[in-house]
Amino acid sequence: MNIKLVESLIQVILSLSDEERSLLEEKLFFDLSEPSTSDLMQLAQTGGVFQFLNDEPDIYSLKDGEPI
Numbered sequence: 001m002n003i004k005l006v007e008s009l010i011q012v013i014l015s016l017s018d019e020e021r022s023l024l025e026e027k028l029f030f031d032l033s034e035p036s037t038s039d040l041m042q043l044a045q046t047g048g049v050f051q052f053l054n055d056e057p058d059i060y061s062l063k064d065g066e067p068i
Helices: 003-015 018-029 037-047 051-055
Strands: none
16 A cells, blocks of 8 residues: 555645535546446437337227326
8 A cells, every 4th residue: 555645645635625626526426437327328229229119019009097
């Protein structure tokens, strides 16, 4: 473990302004390497993963069930 490096980093972090510290926290904790929901939706839509549903019969109509 590099204790000197850790202590240096702590000093740098403590010297940051509130705005800089907020940006650092955002980069550390909110920039995930996982795709966003929007990215996944776009991938599913363009990738054709649900195309098989177009071949399924329509088994329900507007007449089914009770009106809300």
